[in-house]
Amino acid sequence: MNTFKEFFWDGEVIGLYLNRPDLRIAEIAQQCGKSQAEIYRVLHHNGIRPNRLKNGHDAVRQLADRGWAASQIASMTGYTERNVRYILTKMRLSE
Numbered sequence: 001m002n003t004f005k006e007f008f009w010d011g012e013v014i015g016l017y018l019n020r021p022d023l024r025i026a027e028i029a030q031q032c033g034k035s036q037a038e039i040y041r042v043l044h045h046n047g048i049r050p051n052r053l054k055n056g057h058d059a060v061r062q063l064a065d066r067g068w069a070a071s072q073i074a075s076m077t078g079y080t081e082r083n084v085r086y087i088l089t090k091m092r093l094s095e
Helices: 004-008 011-019 025-032 036-045 057-065 070-077 081-094
Strands: none
Touching: 011 025, 011 036, 025 036, 057 070, 057 081, 070 081
C-alpha cells in the first residue's frame, strides 16, 4: 500500500515526463497504470508545469479558429479537453 507521500512523489511519472518529451500525458498514464488526473496531480505537487514549453498551443488556437470543438482539438493535439478549454480561455483573456 502506498503512503500519502509516495502517492505525490512518483519517480517513474516524473522521470518519464522530464526525460521523454515525446510521450504524451495519456501515454505516461498508461505506462504507469494511473489516470491522467493522477499524473497531473503528481506533476503539480512536485512543482512541474505540465505544458512542456506550450508545444501545440498555436495548433489549438488555429483549430479553434476553424470551428473545431474542444473534443476534436483534444484528440488531434493530445491535450485533454479540459486543457484545450483552459488554453483557449487564457489566450482570449490575454488579447
